[in-house]
Structures are given as structure tokens and as C-alpha cells.
Amino acid sequence: MTNLAIAATGLRKSYRDKNGEKVVLDGVDLAVPEGTIFSLLGPNGAGKTTTVQILSTLIGADGGTVQVAGHDLARQPDDVRGAIGVTGQYSAVDKLLTGEENLLLMADLKHLSRKDGKRKAAELLERFDLVDAARKPAGTYSGGMQRRLDLAMTLVGDPRLIFLDEPTTGLDPRSRRSMWQIVRELVASGVTIFLTTQYLEEADQLADRIALLDHGRLIAEGTADELKRLIPGGHVSLRFADDNALKNALGVLGRGFVDPSDDDRLTLQVPSDGDVASLRELLTQLDAAGIEPAHLSVHTPDLDDVFLTLTGQKQEITR
Amino acid sequence: MSTLTLAMRDNSTMVRRQLKRLLRYPSMTVQLVATPVIILIVFVYVFGGTLGEGLGGGGRDAYVNYVVPGILLMAVATAATGTAVMVATDMTEGIIARFRTMRISRASVLTGHVVGSVIQQLLGMAAVIGIAFALGFRPNATAIEWLAATALLTLFVAAITWLAVALGMKSPTPEAASNAPMPLILLPFLGSGFVPTDSMPTVLRWFAEYQPFTPVMETLRGLLMGTPIGNSGAIATAWCTGIALVSYLWAKNTFNKA
Numbered sequence: 001m002t003n004l005a006i007a008a009t010g011l012r013k014s015y016r017d018k019n020g021e022k023v024v025l026d027g028v029d030l031a032v033p034e035g036t037i038f039s040l041l042g043p044n045g046a047g048k049t050t051t052v053q054i055l056s057t058l059i060g061a062d063g064g065t066v067q068v069a070g071h072d073l074a075r076q077p078d079d080v081r082g083a084i085g086v087t088g089q090y091s092a093v094d095k096l097l098t099g100e101e102n103l104l105l106m107a108d109l110k111h112l113s114r115k116d117g118k119r120k121a122a123e124l125l126e127r128f129d130l131v132d133a134a135r136k137p138a139g140t141y142s143g144g145m146q147r148r149l150d151l152a153m154t155l156v157g158d159p160r161l162i163f164l165d166e167p168t169t170g171l172d173p174r175s176r177r178s179m180w181q182i183v184r185e186l187v188a189s190g191v192t193i194f195l196t197t198q199y200l201e202e203a204d205q206l207a208d209r210i211a212l213l214d215h216g217r218l219i220a221e222g223t224a225d226e227l228k229r230l231i232p233g234g235h236v237s238l239r240f241a242d243d244n245a246l247k248n249a250l251g252v253l254g255r256g257f258v259d260p261s262d263d264d265r266l267t268l269q270v271p272s273d274g275d276v277a278s279l280r281e282l283l284t285q286l287d288a289a290g291i292e293p294a295h296l297s298v299h300t301p302d303l304d305d306v307f308l309t310l311t312g313q314k315q316e317i318t319r
Numbered sequence: 320m321s322t323l324t325l326a327m328r329d330n331s332t333m334v335r336r337q338l339k340r341l342l343r344y345p346s347m348t349v350q351l352v353a354t355p356v357i358i359l360i361v362f363v364y365v366f367g368g369t370l371g372e373g374l375g376g377g378g379r380d381a382y383v384n385y386v387v388p389g390i391l392l393m394a395v396a397t398a399a400t401g402t403a404v405m406v407a408t409d410m411t412e413g414i415i416a417r418f419r420t421m422r423i424s425r426a427s428v429l430t431g432h433v434v435g436s437v438i439q440q441l442l443g444m445a446a447v448i449g450i451a452f453a454l455g456f457r458p459n460a461t462a463i464e465w466l467a468a469t470a471l472l473t474l475f476v477a478a479i480t481w482l483a484v485a486l487g488m489k490s491p492t493p494e495a496a497s498n499a500p501m502p503l504i505l506l507p508f509l510g511s512g513f514v515p516t517d518s519m520p521t522v523l524r525w526f527a528e529y530q531p532f533t534p535v536m537e538t539l540r541g542l543l544m545g546t547p548i549g550n551s552g553a554i555a556t557a558w559c560t561g562i563a564l565v566s567y568l569w570a571k572n573t574f575n576k577a
Contacts, residue, residue: 056420081422092413094336096343108332109423111325137343153417 005069005161005192006032006055012063013050013216024050026216027064032209034160037183037193039207041200041307047216048196049089052165055194056086069161085159089166091146092153095139099130099149102138103156110157117156124152128182144175151182161192168202180205200307212310219310227306236282238268239295252289253282272298326424333431340405341439347401351443355394356450362386362513363454370514383455388539389512390451391444392532395476396503398443399483402436406487407496429484429570436480441473458543468542471555475535478559479503481566488573506532511540531558 011028014021024047032038040048053059055068057077066073069083086092093102100121107117125131128148133141138149147167154162164183168176183206187193197203203210204224211221220227237259240246246268250256256270272278279298286293341348362370363383371382409415409432418428448456460468483500490496507513509526510533516524527533534555541548 058416058419078422081420084420086417086420088413088416090413090416092417094340094414095412096340097336101339105332105336108335109329109418109421111328150413 003034003070004031004067005034005036006030006038006067006194008055008064008066010064011051011054011061011066013047013054013059013061024216025054025061028213028216028218030211030218032192032194034192035187035190036208037187037195037206039203039210040194040196040213041198041203041210042196042213043198046213048198048213049165051213052086052088052163052194052196056084056163057081083159084161084163085154085157086163087147087151087154087165087167089169091150093138093141093146093149096137098135098137099141099145100125100134102149102153106153106156112157120156124155128152144171144178147171147175147179148182151179155186159191161194162186164193164195166196166198168197168199176202212307214310220306228301230306230310234271234273234298234300235269236272236279237295237297237299238270238286238293240266240268240291241294242266245291245293248289249286249291249293252285252291273300326427329424329427330430330434333427334434337431337435338438341435347405348439348443351394351398351401351440352446354397355390355447358393359386359390359447359451359454362390373518374515380455380457383451384457384544385540386513387448387451387456387458387543388536389507389510391447391472391539392475392512392536393504393507394444394447395440395479396500396506398436398440398476399479399486399500399503400497402432402480402483403487403490403496403500404493405436406432406484407490407493410488411493425575426571429574432484433477433480436483437473437476440476440480441469444472459545460543464542468539471535471538471542471552471559474556474559474563478563478566481563481570485566485570485573488570506530507536511536531555531562534558 008028008030011025011030012023013025014023016022028047028051030038030051040051042048050059054061055066055073057073057080060074068080071079071083073080093099094105097105103121103124104117107120112120125134128151130145130149130152133145138146141149151164151167167183168179171179180202183193183195193206195203195206207224209221209223210227212219212227220230222230235256238249238256239262240249243266246258246266249268253268253270256268258265259267259269270282272282363379363386367379367382367386371378371380371385374381374385406429415428419425482503486499487496490499509523510516510530511527512532516527516533519527534551535558537546537551538548538555540546541551
């Protein structure tokens, strides 16, 4: 059995405010094996940041037992701190210091020798493409550069477990891709990554395992493929000009159902894995019967479907 | 390395961070010197002639010598506002959350602010005293007395700065932090900073004589100008130590809880 970088059972947290008790985490269990990318996926307010804050010793949990990097979170917070690195949602750089000074500050706080600190800072500036900006105050950096510096600072001291709280929120597509590349390289070097994101594509691209968090509860967990299997498969959407054509098509094909989300009831959903051969066959059948669809689209399941389906079901229950 | 040497290293790292920040943000330091200098000039040239006569003769020249300790303490109170704002701003930034997730001495974040501020203020005060000399300030202190005055000022600055750090941390926003230390600026006026307390009405005089700024100002005046000190020195030291200790614990506790 592989060692777990994070093992949490029954994690609970609630806040008290004017409107009474607000439960943020309601019994969350997590098991993250070492050397993998684990993604916590959920909409704003699901409890992702709270989870990261608890696991990184920033705030205490109200209940549950947690082991992070082999140390008990409640009893040995300093040992946990020694093993982790955190890049939060909000830029955690000193904007008045230069990029290089920020890295040297981290090296000093990680108690590296002056020589090792300088070497590490130079290496990270190089790796994160910040050499030209090294002597400029971090406050003058663009969003993408600040995020890169932020992550570089987290890497000083070579943490074994890194928390990335929505690392690409607010970044342009290009910066997002370069951040993904960095994350892949990190995990290739044996580091464990705990990633939160509200982008399904990001979790799909990066994560070995994904947990869906909604209203403080995990509603599903598994690999991206496992999660996609949880919901009905792909289909082809065919929209017709009139009701007659739709009925004829249904008769010819012998399968499919009318899409309830189309108010005109003119769209037919036909189950299909979406490959070229089956599409050709479908169109040939319709052609032979002289039916011309007005519009066709192929739909393969993605994590969006999983997420919307699962969170939708939950809302049905609570209603 | 032992825990203690590691904590010392964290402290010196944080002090260096703070000094660099102060250098990058010089408008705060300029204001720190400019405000007391303007008050000094106004008091010496506008009120000084008349107030000096009220001190028992000597006019403007006598008043410069009288008012310098009050101006110095006002400078400290003004600087407290800057420190509180800087701490409150710092707390809202992600870098503090980063420090909290690192295995470092937690108090070092605050110590950095305090030591940085104390160094900045002592340099600022040296500039204010220099300008006071240009305006006719003529202390008769010996080297030992200057040293004692510097030590007391340092202790006072440290105490008020720890208080400012605690107030800055308790403030929900930097705007609120700029208001919290405001009453401190009034204390030199409601004490022996600008006029002797015996000239005040009873209730005010009672407050002026027992508030912490008065013994500090009386001791400084005694050391620099040779006026009688009495037990002011002991009372001043006790007040400063007390304020420093309570504020330190308050600030540290707030930091750990937040």
C-alpha cells in the first residue's frame, strides 16, 4: 500500500455569524497518495479554500482527524508546516520587495545558508522565467508573473506536499497552460499536489484523482474517467424543422428520445459514442428515408455533465 | 541549530524585510519627520514668545528648550498611526498567510515590524533634534545624560510601537487602524508637553500629572535641560515597561488567534 500524503476523516468546520451557525465542511474524508495530483473541485463557496486552510494549519477544524505528511495536524502543526508549501488564492508575495528579495526572504525563513539560498533563488528565477524582472518590485509584476513568483516562493525549501488553491483563477489561457506545465513537472519529481479549482478542464487535465465538493460534502470521488462513467453516455442531438420530420426520424432510427430541454420539442437525442462510423451510419439511415436534420451536434460526456448532474440531483433531494 | 537561534534568525530576517520595505516606501518616513518639525516651528515661532514669558521669562529661546520633549513624544504618537496602518495592511495581504503556514517563529513577524519601526523612529527623532538645534535648542546634558535620554526614548518608542502593532492587528481595515492610535497624539498636549501642568484647571491637571506621557517628558526634560526629575524616571520606566509587556502579549495573542 502506498503512503498517504493526506489522510483525513470526518473533517468538520462551521462558522457562527449573525444568521446563526453556518456549516462549511460537513464530514469530509480525504485520502491522497504520495506523488499524485489530487484535485478538489467545486463551485465558489463549496468549502475548497476552507479545506486548504485547515490542511495547511491556517485555521483549526471543529472535528475529524487529519494526518498531513505523516504528522498529526492538531498535535504537530509545526512538523506539518515544515513539510508543506502553500500557494493561496490571493497573491502571497511582498509587493514592496523585488522578486529576488522575495525568494531570498523565503530561503532565510527556510533556514538555508546564504550560499544555498542564493543558488536556489537564481535557479527558481531561471525556471519560472523571471530573470529579467528579478530586480523589480513584485508589485509591478503582471498577474501571471506574480502567480509564478508566488509558486517559486512556495518551492524554496523543496516541500514534499504542495497546496495550490485555485492557482489559475484570473489567469489568461497562456499563463494557465504554463502553470499546468509547471504542476506536471513538479509531480514528475515526486511531489504531492493538492489542487483546488473551479475549472473542470483543469482537474481533467492535471489530476490523478478528483473529488467533487458541494455545500461542504464530497458528492463523488474518483479518476476523471470513473466520474464520467457515473452519468449517461454521449449522444447526438438532431434538431428538425418540424414535428413530422422528428416523428419520421424516430421511426427510421428506432431509438432516441425527445430532448425535454427544447421548448419546441423538435430536438431528438440519439445515444451514440460519437465516432465517425456511427455518425455516418446515422446520417445514411436518415438520408435513405429522405429526412434532412436542420442541425446536428455531437455530445460526449465531460466533467461538466458529471458535476451538473450530481449537484442537480442533490438539489432535487433537498427541495 | 537550537530553537532559540532559529527564532533569532527569523527575527533578524523579518527586521531586514521591514527595513527594506521602509526604504521602498519613504513617504511614511518623510511624514514622520515633517509632522513634528511643522508643529515645532508653529509652537516656537507662533506661540513660543508668549508661552516662554509664562514659563518665568526667557521668551522664545526658553520655550524651544521646554517644548522639545513634548514634540519628540508627539512624533512617536504620530508614527504609531503609521505603524498601525502598516500592520493592518500587512495582515490583509497573502504574505502573512504564507508566513503562518511556515515553520518559523510566529512572533518574528511582529518583532520585525516593531524593531524596524523603532530604528526608523530613532533616526527620525535625530533629525527632529537636529532641526530643534537650528531653532535655538540648547540642552546642557552630559554624554551620560544623552545616553540615558536615548535609552528612555528607545524604551518609550518600543512600548508605543508594540501598542500600535496590537491596535493595527485588532483593526478590521487599514482605515480603522489609522484612527485607533489617534488619542495618543493628544497626550503630549494633555500633559506637560507644551505647558507646565500647574497652569491647568484641577481635573485636567490631575489627569495630566498621572498619565504616562508626563513622567517620560519630565524625565527627558530633566536629563536634557537639568530640571528636577524626582521620581519621574522610575514612574516613566514602569509605565513604558508595563505598556510594552501588555501590548506585546496582546499583539502576540491576536496574531495567534487570527
